[in-house]
Structure formats: structure tokens, C-alpha cells
Amino acid sequence: MTLAALPPWLIEQWRQLRSDRQHHAILLQGVEGLGKRLLADHLSAGKLCAAPSPDGFACGQCKSCHLIQAGSHPDLVIIEPDGKLIKVDQIRKLIGFVTSTSSYGRGKSVLIQPAEAMNIASANALLKTLEEPNGDCSLLLVAQQPMRLPATVRSRCLQLHIHAPSIEQGCQWLTQAHQVDPQQAATVLASCHQAPFVALDRINNGFLQQRNNLFELWNQLLFQKLNPITLAEQVKSESPDHLLLLISQWLQDLIRLSQTNNASTVRLQQPDLLKSYQQLPMVSSKALHMLLEQTLQLSAALASGQNPNLQIALESLFTSQTKQFQTRPFSV
Ligand SMILES: [Zn+2]
Structure with a gap:
């Protein structure tokens, strides 16, 4: 895969994340429908892939990529709410994973989404992992409402804000990548604060x-x-x-x-x-x-x-x- 795998408004963020690799924890924040999760998925797939492209994208062909597609890569953990919350037990289990050795020798990746679904106990349990980085494990936190996370969690992450593209850029993506009628694209984008994935979802529905x-x-x-x-x-x-x-x-x-x-x-x-x-x-x-x-x-x-x-x-x-x-x- 190449940069073309990303919508145009995420390319700058991708480059920024690629150039700043000393942070092991990244907080991707922005409103719904901008592609935060897509960016996080590409980051972890690129990290675990055996033959990533020079831009850092996963090849889609190697064993690691196949395991990710099947949802069974042993070095990737995705934490999502159990009910409404991400519970402290889910984070405690994660700590064992973070400190273990990776199975495929390309490090490990953790994705937490939406990070603000962690309650105080969960966030506190995660703090220890954030404070004592384990060299080969990257943590990706995705949040729509980052202010609901404790400041102690936010401050230990590289915080990246994802912004909505202009109407013109959003329209271009909807018409070129998804064959949406331009007039319809503009109308629906304007109705959802220019969040292209929300617009696409609305059009499809x-x-x-x-x-x-x-x-x-x-x-x-x-x-x-x-x-x-x-x-x-x-x-x-x-x-x-x-x-x-x-x-x-x-x-x-x-x-x-x-x-x-x-x-x-x-x-x-x-x-x-x-x-x-x-x-x-x-x-x-x-x-x-x-x-x-x-x-x-x-x-x-x-x-x-x-x-x-x-x-x-x-x-x-x-x-x-x-x-x-x-x-x-x-x-x-
Ligand atoms: Zn691969």
C-alpha cells in the first residue's frame, strides 16, 4: 500500500507520526468521522508488517498482514468498551501483554478506542504502562472527547489533533474515491461539520x-x-x-x-x-x-x-x- 491508501487530509498527520518515532504512546483526537481509527489501523499494521513500504504502510501480503486481517495477530491487542466502559480488568490484562516478548519479532501494538471510555480506575491502571515505556510496544489511544481523559494520561502521550478537511477536499474524496455525486457530497458534508466518513455513512443510508x-x-x-x-x-x-x-x-x-x-x-x-x-x-x-x-x-x-x-x-x-x-x- 502507498500514501494513496489514506484520505488526503490524513497524509500530513501520517508523515508527522512517521517522523516522530520516539513516542511510544500516541493520542489521536478529533470528532467522529475523520478517519482516526483508519490512521491507527494503518500505523499498527505498518509496524507489524514484515515488508512495509518505504512510506511505512503494510504490504497486505505477509503472514503478519494476514493475521491482522483475520483479527488474530498475537502482537496486536484492540481494546474496546465492554458494555459502555473499558473496565480496569481489560487494562490489567493488557499490562501482561505489554511486558511480554513479541511473537513475530516486530514489536507489539495496542489500540484503545474510544480511550475516553476508560473509567478512572482503568485510566490509572494504564498510567503505569504509559510511565514506564516498554521499548517494543506502541500504544495508540483514539478519542473523540479527549478532555474526558485524565490530564495525567493525555500528558504522557504525543497528542495529535485530526481536523476536518475543507468542503472542497471532502467533496473531492467522496466523488473520486466513492463515486458520490458532487452536489450531493457538498450537501451532506455541510450537514455534518465536514466529517467525510459521517457523510459517506449518511449517503449510504x-x-x-x-x-x-x-x-x-x-x-x-x-x-x-x-x-x-x-x-x-x-x-x-x-x-x-x-x-x-x-x-x-x-x-x-x-x-x-x-x-x-x-x-x-x-x-x-x-x-x-x-x-x-x-x-x-x-x-x-x-x-x-x-x-x-x-x-x-x-x-x-x-x-x-x-x-x-x-x-x-x-x-x-x-x-x-x-x-x-x-x-x-x-x-x-
Ligand atoms: Zn505485510
Whole structure:
């Protein structure tokens, strides 16, 4: 394999990691969908491969590579949550592995993902390994929310931040490597903070079609052709996270449009909806902020594990929305 195995926005990080090899522990951090795990997988495969390329990529052909593909390489350990947490017993077992001799003479590799799933006891157990490096074992920690890790863990790792590519770069990757239609790629990327793997996942799961259906229903609500109770009933099979995310993005787009006289200069999260936004009923910027706040509060309540009666919560949300939008054209 060559550098072409990596999406373009990870190549710089790859080079950096290759040039800095004195760190035995690396913390890869960044939001979901940027390819952190892919980078970590390539790093450990390259380390354990018997015939890596000059760029450090695994050959994909040797015994070591075959064992990794089969998920049974004795020198590679991948630690993932057991339930919601990475438990202290999982880390204790790891310590025995780290201090043992490698089976294939190319060192050992440990991948912990998501590292923030370690509780305090697990993180403390790992500290000892981080403090007393064992020359031939590299530790790769992958985290979306690194601040949930104790500072003592973070400070003992080389911390590498993975950033989202530009819309243009993300689009190029989606169209060239995955044959996605460019317009669709741009729309979906804008809806997910430019995280290309999230975009790809959404495209593969019919995101646009589903979004269009929901937007059509929401339109009917705002034009008072559909009442809040019926709408709440109709969307009950949708993922509430996804539904609330979409509504909050529509409201954010409307807020941005309400603050400008020139819609073409506004960077929207769902730019292909501009025309539809402009035909929505009139609403004040203040009301939009209030509706957004209400939507985000419900999202937060769901995310924190509170269990509001979803049907009632959505009815109440939709009732506020239908009250605030007036049946006059929304002028932008
Ligand atoms: Zn190989």
C-alpha cells in the first residue's frame, strides 16, 4: 500500500507520526468521522508488517498482514468498551501483554478506542504502562472527547489533533474515491461539520431522501397543513437524534438567512434547501432563536439519558413551531 491508501487530509498527520518515532504512546483526537481509527489501523499494521513500504504502510501480503486481517495477530491487542466502559480488568490484562516478548519479532501494538471510555480506575491502571515505556510496544489511544481523559494520561502521550478537511477536499474524496455525486457530497458534508466518513455513512443510508421526506412534513407543519400531534405520530419511527439534528440545522440556516440581505453569501448547513427556506412562512429572528434553543434542549435531554416522553415532547416542540411561523412569505 502507498500514501494513496489514506484520505488526503490524513497524509500530513501520517508523515508527522512517521517522523516522530520516539513516542511510544500516541493520542489521536478529533470528532467522529475523520478517519482516526483508519490512521491507527494503518500505523499498527505498518509496524507489524514484515515488508512495509518505504512510506511505512503494510504490504497486505505477509503472514503478519494476514493475521491482522483475520483479527488474530498475537502482537496486536484492540481494546474496546465492554458494555459502555473499558473496565480496569481489560487494562490489567493488557499490562501482561505489554511486558511480554513479541511473537513475530516486530514489536507489539495496542489500540484503545474510544480511550475516553476508560473509567478512572482503568485510566490509572494504564498510567503505569504509559510511565514506564516498554521499548517494543506502541500504544495508540483514539478519542473523540479527549478532555474526558485524565490530564495525567493525555500528558504522557504525543497528542495529535485530526481536523476536518475543507468542503472542497471532502467533496473531492467522496466523488473520486466513492463515486458520490458532487452536489450531493457538498450537501451532506455541510450537514455534518465536514466529517467525510459521517457523510459517506449518511449517503449510504439514504440520508438525502429521508431528509427530503422530513423537510416536506415539516413544511406542511409550518404551513399548518399538518397538525403537531399528527406529525409527532408520523415521525415516531425516526431516530429522534437525527430528527432533532435536522430541525436544529434548518433553524440555524434560517437564523443565518434572517441576518443578511444577500442570501448567496451565507454559508448554509444544507445549502440545497435555500429555495425552500425562502418560501417558508415569515418568522422573526428572535422566535427562531427561541425555537432553536427549545430543540437543542430536547436533544440534550435525550443525549444525557433523561427519558422524556418523546411523543409529548415532540408535540410540544412542533406546537411552538407552528405558532411562531406566520403564513406570509419568509423574505430574505
Ligand atoms: Zn505485510
